[in-house]
Amino acid sequence: MTSSLPEILGECLEALEREGLTLDECLARYPEQREALRPLLSAALELRRAPEAAPSAEFQRVARARLLNRLPDRAAAPRRRLGWLALGWPRWQRPSLRWAASLALVIALLGGTTAAYASAGSVPGDGLYPLKRSLEEARLALTFSPVDKTQLRVEFAARRLDEAEALLQQGQPGQAEALLSTYETERAWVTQTLTDWSDPRAQALAAALAAHDARRAALAGRLWPTAIAAQVTATASATASATITPTPSATRTPSPTVTRLSSQTPTPRAYPTLIETPIVTHIVAPLPTDKVVVPPILSRYCWPAGVPTPEQWPAGWPTPDPNCEPLPIPTQICWPPGVATPDPSRWPDGVPTPDLNCWPDRRATRAAELATALPTRWPTDWPTPDPSAWPPGNWATARPTDWLTPDPGNWPTPDPSAWPTSSGNWATAWPTDWPTPDLNDRTPRRP
Amino acid sequence: MPPRPPNPADADLVAKAIAGDREAFGDLYEHYLPAIYRYVFYRVGDAGEAEDLTETVFVKAWEALERYRPTEAPFAAWLYRIAHNLVVDRHRAQKPVDPLDEHVVEVRPEADPAAQAEAREAASALAQALKKLEPAQQEVLALRFVNGLSHAETATIMGRSAGAVRVLQHRALAALRQWLKKAESK
Structure with missing residues (x-):
């Protein structure tokens, strides 16, 4: 039987690799195929002699x-609860896809449509x-056309985005x-599969994927933290110093200053103006990078007063404090990519608008970053302030000046008709470190 | 470059990592870091990018560990697959990096300066030639000759048959030869 050139080449290479033949012996x-x-x-031997590239x-x-610091906490990952259905097993230990397909059939036969719909x-x-994820696996297992299978994967990938959006609205950014x-x-x-295809539907799937x-x-x-995870600066190299300035160029970028305190001073909180919306309305200034590793004892975050703030503040970060020390209005504000800029209508005259193009290039600070070996991710175990440990009497003095002072005399009476009727979800938006409100107690008080 | 032998404790470490043991995953990282870095470096041609991407490979692997099925693919093959996907994503998302220069190629430090300079030049020429090839051709050559994997291992990682890998390898070597000849004639 005559072998093709690719086969002969493969055999010859294997002989070189396994038997130690020389090129001429092979x-x-x-x-007949010598030439x-x-x-x-x-060419193959030249490649094999390629210098052994190694990390610096x-x-x-x-x-x-570095890696261990970057690893997210998998304890926060979704947990499965239907243990008897074996769905709580780690996926690789779970029964096969054929089993999942059988499950889908059983569910269908036993009238499981309602459960699937639910x-x-x-x-x-x-x-x-x-159940939802298992049904997805079952559908994949029962789909044999590669195109249909890929279409399903695109559909299921979009569902993950729906779920992420829902969880964000519920205040669960980790999940x-x-x-x-x-x-x-x-x-x-999916993208890898699409590159191997000439099927006309691949184009439609690629377009759908682009929309997703x-x-x-x-x-x-x-x-917040993940959106700028790649934008890391290393100015926080002086970990031992009391003040860390997380922007590499003090002349170009305003310097949100992180001050390390010697004790667990709690983060000041806003008073709610309405009991249903205990949300801080103003926070401060250009964002630091997640490279600014603030040790757990840090609890104040100083910011130039007068600089508008991002609309969303990352969960778990100390609330910025524009009153802790005077910081001048910067001449240029480098805004991290991926973080929404404040509403332009809130932007005051005389303050430079956010510049999305000047955020420091990571490469420039790479050496210092490696040398400091600081974690690249905000600590997930950030301690939640304990209200009972707040200093008595003076904690409200660090409150931003533009926050409203509540007037108990004008405290609004909650409108029972506007209160969510379902007991299922209204409490989920409540800050986890705030006491659960007592619906029968309408006496104004600090949250 | 002969492939690094599989770590006999891999299965145990992988099981521990799946259960959430970060230190076990750190051990796996240290074991596979050189191989994955080498693969990524010869795909992207930039040392800094290769370090970033290599680290990201392992972050992604950690996040996806619960979905890893040891019965379907060896752990190394799974890592290479993640690395490949990240490299593909990176090529799609970014402009090509600047040509390699002596500052971005890290070679073994034990060599003398002249040998290091020569090695850098050779690595640059090869990586540049590799970058001219189609992505699948780059991948097959990197896996087979830079990382020293067999036809069968390469086939597992690329999700193709061993025969298809041989055909791809033949085309890739022919294309590489053309680019190297072109580079030599300049």
């Missing part, structure tokens, strides 16, 4: 610590969510971030 085995094989084998010594020195709107943490990560994994597989990518980018923009 060519002698295939005299065709020689340049190909030479600095990178290797801190690699493990699970459609579920999100991680809901009891029906594992939303995990879903975006799942989306990216699915997306990577836009949604994903918008969601990532709302997830």
